[in-house]
Amino acid sequence: MKKYIGTRLIESLAAILVITILVFALTHMSGSPVDALLPQDATQDQIDALVAQWGLDQPLAVQYLTFLKNALAGDFGDSLKWRGYSAMGVVLDRFPQTLLLGGVAVAISVIVAIPLGVMAAMNRNGPLDRGAQIFSLFGQSVPQFWFAILLIWFLAVALQLVPTSGSGSWRHLILPAIAMAWFQIAALSRLTRSAMLDVLDAEYIKLARVKGVREARVVWVHALRNAAVVPLTYFGVLAGSVLTGSVTIETVFSWPGLGWVAIEAIRARDFPVVQAVVVIFAIIYIVSNFLVDILNAYIDPRVRS
Amino acid sequence: MKDTFTETVLEVRGLTTTISGKRGEFTAVENVDLTLKRGETLGLVGESGSGKSLTGLSLLRLVPKPAARIAAGSVVLDGIDLMSLTEDQMRQVRGRKISMILQDPQTSLNPSFTVGSQIAEALALHTDTPRKSLRDKAIEMLRRVRVAAPEHRVDAYPHQMSGGMRQRAVGAVAISCAPDVIIADEPTTSLDVTVQAQYIRLLQELQRESGMGIIFITHDFGIVAKVCHRLAVMYAGQIVETGPVAQIFDQPLHPYTRALLSSVPKLHGQIGRLPSIEGTPPPLWDRPRGCKFSPRCPLADHRCRNEEPPTVDSPAPDGSEHWARCWKPEAI
Missing domain, CATH: 3.40.50.300 (P-loop containing nucleotide triphosphate hydrolases)
Known part of the structure; x- marks a missing residue:
């Protein structure tokens, strides 16, 4: 198990390193920031000064190493759009909001989707299964922003149960969290269902019943433990999509999170902030997949060896 | 005969x-x-x-x-x-x-649980074996089905055992409560x-x-x-x-x-x-x-x-x- 975790850890670090290279390369391929920073009638001296200030006249390799050194210290330079703030400062300021929203959405989706998937499998082709299927079809085919607007119209405007947008209290969290969880529930519950159906046919499920194990335990312990690997692996992907998906949801609900920062920074070609956001996104993505791998190994002994 | x-x-x-x-x-x-x-x-x-x-x-x-x-x-x-x-x-x-030994030893043990715990589960269900001695009982069952080194096998997962060994373990599950x-x-x-x-x-x-x-x-x-x-x-x-x-x-x-x-x-x-x-x-x-x-x-x-x-x-x-x-x- 230790060896397995060690290997995964090294892989994760390598992935983060590769991402810093990509981030560095992409921002340099998307045009010079000098054009965005200086007015069109800037003099050559002004341009030269700025280039020297940012180290843009250095060889790319040197620029990258400088970038990496600073990045390791959390320093991505100063934001170009939000004057007076460091890029990392802007990101860290908004990060907790995204983590809160994403965390709540993921929690809702797991709590709803896993039992829903299991029960759908137990009532295969029954009314509950059909209902869950229709629900999932909607969840996966309806665009998130449109569903979000429907939620606002119905729960916030018509019924006036919750605020339409903004942040500040747990009541503000409800709509964006539901909107975000909706898609995940759709995907996770279907995956859980099909994994359970596979597992329920297995001989070892029959053996558990032969032993006289209670049906509830057969389903929720003997079967789910083996079926869980599939939705769990997908969960690693989902955790990432929560962050990228947050761009839409945060915009619709004016939620002051990272997604919103990312959009604004890209528009302003604020490359220090974009770099910081992308690296943070990537790290979260890799960390969540790392955790999923470890959980997988914990659940399935075959993964360990 | x-x-x-x-x-x-x-x-x-x-x-x-x-x-x-x-x-x-x-x-x-x-x-x-x-x-x-x-x-x-x-x-x-x-x-x-x-x-x-x-x-x-x-x-x-x-x-x-x-x-x-x-x-x-x-x-x-x-x-x-x-x-x-x-x-x-x-x-x-x-x-x-009444118990049953299933056909395929490759698939009839749960891959996520140790062999010992799968034997112990039946014992815990049907006998009043105290929790602490379940493991010892499981070892005893493995010994009865002639599994070598039962003290070690009891903590093994099915994928770590050979087909014949697994089928013995399935047998141990079946006989555990003396049906x-x-x-x-x-x-x-x-x-x-x-x-x-x-x-x-x-x-x-x-x-x-x-x-x-x-x-x-x-x-x-x-x-x-x-x-x-x-x-x-x-x-x-x-x-x-x-x-x-x-x-x-x-x-x-x-x-x-x-x-x-x-x-x-x-x-x-x-x-x-x-x-x-x-x-x-x-x-x-x-x-x-x-x-x-x-x-x-x-x-x-x-x-x-x-x-x-x-x-x-x-x-x-x-x-x-x-x-x-x-x-x-x-x-x-």
Whole structure:
């Protein structure tokens, strides 16, 4: 198990390193920031000064190493759009909001989707299964922003149960969290269902019943433990999509999170902030997949060896 | 094979199990009668799809839901009619009084739990073994099924064990609560020949130690000759012949039994092509009228094809039961 975790850890670090290279390369391929920073009638001296200030006249390799050194210290330079703030400062300021929203959405989706998937499998082709299927079809085919607007119209405007947008209290969290969880529930519950159906046919499920194990335990312990690997692996992907998906949801609900920062920074070609956001996104993505791998190994002994 | 068994432990009468599917409801196990004495091994033999496994599962009331349904019959185990129990009462009988060894050791242990915990689970359910000694009990069970180094194997996961070892562990699960009856559903089919022989010897030893009755589902007459005391031959969901093994091998009554026996290769037999039975068994949803074997039977006539055959008795010299369901029982 230790060896397995060690290997995964090294892989994760390598992935983060590769991402810093990509981030560095992409921002340099998307045009010079000098054009965005200086007015069109800037003099050559002004341009030269700025280039020297940012180290843009250095060889790319040197620029990258400088970038990496600073990045390791959390320093991505100063934001170009939000004057007076460091890029990392802007990101860290908004990060907790995204983590809160994403965390709540993921929690809702797991709590709803896993039992829903299991029960759908137990009532295969029954009314509950059909209902869950229709629900999932909607969840996966309806665009998130449109569903979000429907939620606002119905729960916030018509019924006036919750605020339409903004942040500040747990009541503000409800709509964006539901909107975000909706898609995940759709995907996770279907995956859980099909994994359970596979597992329920297995001989070892029959053996558990032969032993006289209670049906509830057969389903929720003997079967789910083996079926869980599939939705769990997908969960690693989902955790990432929560962050990228947050761009839409945060915009619709004016939620002051990272997604919103990312959009604004890209528009302003604020490359220090974009770099910081992308690296943070990537790290979260890799960390969540790392955790999923470890959980997988914990659940399935075959993964360990 | 001269043992005489007196105390009946399992008595099955008129067991009928139906399956409903796209083709409507059809009978897959029809009117099955079986008697098993304590300490006895009864072979249940037939081709694939003849209803052997479904019969085994029916005895445990574990037919695949919702397609299959036990439609009629009584299964009396040690004086209790299992068909009259509630699901919860039945659950307490399973594993404790009647158990089953499944066919495929590759897949019949849960890959996510240690072998020890899977044995301990049955013990915890049905015995009042204190929690602390469950592990020791599991080790003891592994030792009883002759698993080497049981203190280590108890914490192993199924994927860390060989096929033969796993099937022993499955056996340990089955015998853990000292059941009266074990149904062994082709337990050696997927093992290689030497491991197969060891496993069969093990089952016999366990049976001698505990006096449990075994229903051995197989299609292998070699195994039947080695381990079974009595034999029930199944064809298309019915028992077509039953009796002591030696008697049936000597004087098979039913043409199907005769054909099955003659298709078994013999060490000292003639060299040449093995005889085989013409045709294939009928699908269960479309069984012929009259005798189910009549379309493949060389002796079949008009009556065989239209009227359900009677049960013909031909008791063995020692008086034990031997009958066949046939219009033209040959040995008489």
